[in-house]
Amino acid sequence: MADVMVYSKEGLSRLGWTRVRRARSPLGVGRRARRRARSLTVGSQRRLRLRLQQAEAAGVAWLDEEDAAEAVVVGAEWSAREKKARKKKARRRERAERERREREEEQHCEEREWSQLRQLREPPTRRVRDGDAEERAAPEPRPGAGGESEGPEEPPRAPGQGKPFLVRAKAGLLMxxxxxxxxxxxxxxxxxxxxxxxxxxGFIISQGQPAYDLYSPHTICALTIEAINYVMPEKTLKDMKLEVRSLIRDHLSSANAFHVIKQFSPMCSIVLLESLETPATDFILSYPAFSHLFSGKKQELSSSFNLEQLTMSSVGIKKCEEESGFHLSESSIAAIEELITACCEEIDGCPIIMACGPKCIGKSTFNRYLINQLLNSIPCVDFLDCDLGQTEFTPPGCVSLSNVTDPIFGPPFTHQRKTRKMVFYGDSSCEDDCKKYTEIVKYVFSAYQREAPLVINTMGWVKGDGLLLLIDLIRMLAPTHIVQFSSEQCQDMPLLTPEYTAGMAGLQTKGKTKGKNRHLESTESESSGDPDEGSQPHSAGHKLLLVQSEFSGAGVAQLTQWHSPVLRDMALLGYLALLQPPEAKPFLPLHHLVPFQIPFGSVALRVIHTDVAPTHTMYTVNASWIGLCRILEDVKQKTDGPIFLTDNPVCDCMGFGIIRGISMVKKVYYVLTPLSHEKLRNVNCLMIGNITIPHCVFKTQPKIEGEIPYVTSEYNFSIWGSGKLRVRKLLQRREYL
Incomplete structure (x- = not known):
């Protein structure tokens, strides 16, 4: 190899470097080493030049030893790579340590869950006969552990602690x-x-049952979803998690499913919550007075939400305090347990349960909860609704008998349904005609076939004549159990014991006589069974169950002054919502629906709440709430005008509707009703009562230009029989509006 001149670092010019490169042209480094050299910093390149000069002076054959030259280049950047490697190894050690801790924690949780599982499956103690000594049985080893002891176990976590685990699903919320x-x-x-x-x-929903619609507005106590005990399958925890994974796989992403499986433990329940949009609810919420029925106050909507509230609001619900839910008092729990036992045993036939008490005491809520509890054990429950003002399955002003097979998860306006028998009384109170009311109740009760337990709801009118009327109903319906409600604010109602109801005279019936005249009037009292004649056969007796209502406002009658009319309006809107076609998106206003045309000669008219002259009857009928009834008499047309009835018949009511117009030229009534055309053929009587259409139906009519139909501010109120509609100013101060 030729001699090479080695230049010192100092004083080396550009020309000198060129001469050096030409002199060592056969001694160049490899291409890979040159690429690495270009990536070095200026200081590293300077140090590398010095090393190359020293290596050339020592006589290194670069073309033959290219790997050695590359090692020199790599050595220049070794410090940086060594730092990265050290950091990478440290991260690996941290990750391995973290995974080890997670495995230990998961194993510890699994052992604790298995201990809880064994406690749920087996009795807590085992008696060992060894003389007189008694010892607690040791816990059995975990399956698959080879019979080895697991050591001391932590006490199980108290049930119900913490919050439910929520995660967003593909179509809703999984909890x-x-x-x-x-x-x-x-x-x-x-x-x-x-x-x-x-x-x-009160209703138990298990895995595999269909989906249920839950309605929890601000007008009633909030609903509560609670996980309860169930029979544990004979599976390991791993098999349970595999089953849960397959059930939630279609509803969650893989990442969210992993978190759910990680949180799963024995006795857990998983529910799917989805948003609920129906034409009926859209129709009710379209009116401004009820637009915030489910969402709450307007000021609450603008408040800041946390992540949990935003997740729940995506499906249309909002979490509230447990105090807002339904809570049973000790007396209520005892009464419900006894009633369920009586209905399931049926020793003396199907029980007849009557709920009695003053207004705003909780009778309707108790009846709904009792029906849901009974449906857990029996397939159906009959319900006789004798409360004209706060009906359950029909619009107000009716006495009806219904067969309930589905649970009740909401107020009356959410479950308007077909009844077995129904009569339209035409008013929310029976004070003006109690005799007609008892006739209707007796007529509807005759349809009860005693194939299922019967729950009877009564009115809150329990003072004066109302108490006497209640005694008449007890004698007429002969209940086996009477549930009497009371509260601290209302204690003036006497106890409806069998002795009291038997000896007390009602409005149309006589009680058992006492003292000297008992034998003189007993023959007269037992000879007649007609309430018009003054007596009814006395029942063999009933069992009285006392329930103390402990919720806020129980028994305060002043609340009904604004609460009851609003609930009646919502029940009417709930029935009118049945007019909406199932495929209607969005909903259709009432004046956009096509009405039925009923000829004058096919139906008879009757105004049942007051006397109206025949010349003014058509004015009364127009824009009125009507009952579509079926009378036994044949309707015969003698003239071209409408047919009027002279009395109030007790007849079956097929449904309800609104007369939205009358054509005197065509001689037809224009009627809006959800009844089908086939059922409407059986209607031959239109009854007009004292149940008015909600004011919001008249005042809120979209896409109307000019004056609103049937609404006017200029009217001569001096005309006899006219009067202003009562305006409920308290509506503006209601907390759910």
Whole structure:
């Protein structure tokens, strides 16, 4: 190899470097080493030049030893790479340590869950006969552990602790509830139980049952979804998690499903909550007075939400305090347990249960909860609604008998349904004609076939003549159990014991005589069974169950002054919502629906709440709420005008509607009703009562230009029989509007 001149670092010019490169042209480094050299910093390149000069001076054969030259280049950047490697190894060690801790924690949780599982499956103690000594049985080893002891176990976590685990699903919200955990909410949603078992308002929903619609408006107590005990399958925890994974796979992403499986433990329940939009609810919420029925106050809507509230609001619900939910008093729990036992045993036939008490005491809520509890054990329950003002399955002003097969998860306006028998009384109170009311109740009660337990709801009128009328109903219906409600604010109602109801005279019946005249009037009292003649056969007796209502406002009658009329309006709107076609998106206003045309000669008219001259009857009928009834008499047309009835017949009511117009030229009534054309053929009588159409139906008519039909501010109120509609100013101060 030729001699090479080595230049020192100092004083080396550009020309000198060129001469050096030409002199060592056969001694160049490899291409890979040159690329690495270009990536070095200026200081590293300077140090590398010095090393190359020293290596050339030592006589290194670069073309033969290219790997050695590359090692020199790599050595220049070794410090940086060594730092990265050290950091990478440190991260690996941290990750391995973290995974080890997670495995230990998961194993510890699994052992604790298995201990809880064994406690749920087996009795807590085992008696060992060894003389007189008694010892607690040791816990059995975990399956698959080879019979080895697991060591000391931690005490199980108290059920119901913590919050439910919520996660967003593909089409809603998935909620995991541990044993005894619950969620109290307001709003509306559709719930499906995917795993385990939950209870909603007394009804138990298990895995595999269909989805249920839940309505929790601000007008009633909030609904609560609570996880309850269920029979544990004979599976390992791993098999349970595999089953849960397959059930939630279609509803969650893989990442969210992993978190749910991680939170799962024995006795957990998983439910799917979806948003609920129906034409009926859209129709009711379209009116400004009820637009915030499920969402709450307007100021609450603008408040800041946390992540949990935003997740729940995506399906239309809002979490509230547990105090807002339905809570049973000790007396209520005892009464319900006894009634369920009586209905399931049926020793003396089907029980007849009557709920009695003053207004705003909780009778309707108790009846709904009792029906849901009974449906857990029996397929159906009959319900006789004798409360004209606050009806359950029909618009107000009716006495009806219904067969209930589905649970009740909402107020009356959410479950208007077909009844077995119904009569339209035409008013929310029977004070003006109690005799007609008892005739209607007796007529409807005759349809009861005693194939299922009967729950009877009564009015809150229990003072004066109302108490006497209640005694008449007890003698007429002969209940086996009477549930009497009372509260601290209302204690003036006497106890309806069998002795009191037997000896007390009613409005149309006589009680058993006492003292000297008992034998003189007993023959007369037992000879007649007609209430018009003054007596009814006395029942063999009933069992009285006393319930003390403990919720806020129980028995305060002043609340009904504004609460009851609003509930009646919502029940009417709930029935009018049945007019909406199932495929209507969005809903159709009432004046956009096509009415039925009923000829004058095919139906008879009767105004049942007051006397109206025939010349003014057509003015009364127009824009009125009517009952579509079926009378036994044949309607015969003698003239071209309408047919009028002279009395109030007790007849079956097929449904309801609104007369939205009358054509005197065509001689037809234009009627809006959800009844089908086939059922409408059986209607031959239109009854007009004292039930008025809600004011919002008249005042809120979209796409109307000019004056609103049937609404005017210029009217001569001096005309006899005219009067202003009562305006309820308290509506503006209601907390749910």
């Amino acid at each position: 995991l509830l541990s044993h005894a955990q619950s969620l109290t909410f307001t709003g509306k949603c559709r719930m499906t139980c995917l795993y385990g078992r939950v209870q909603v308002f």
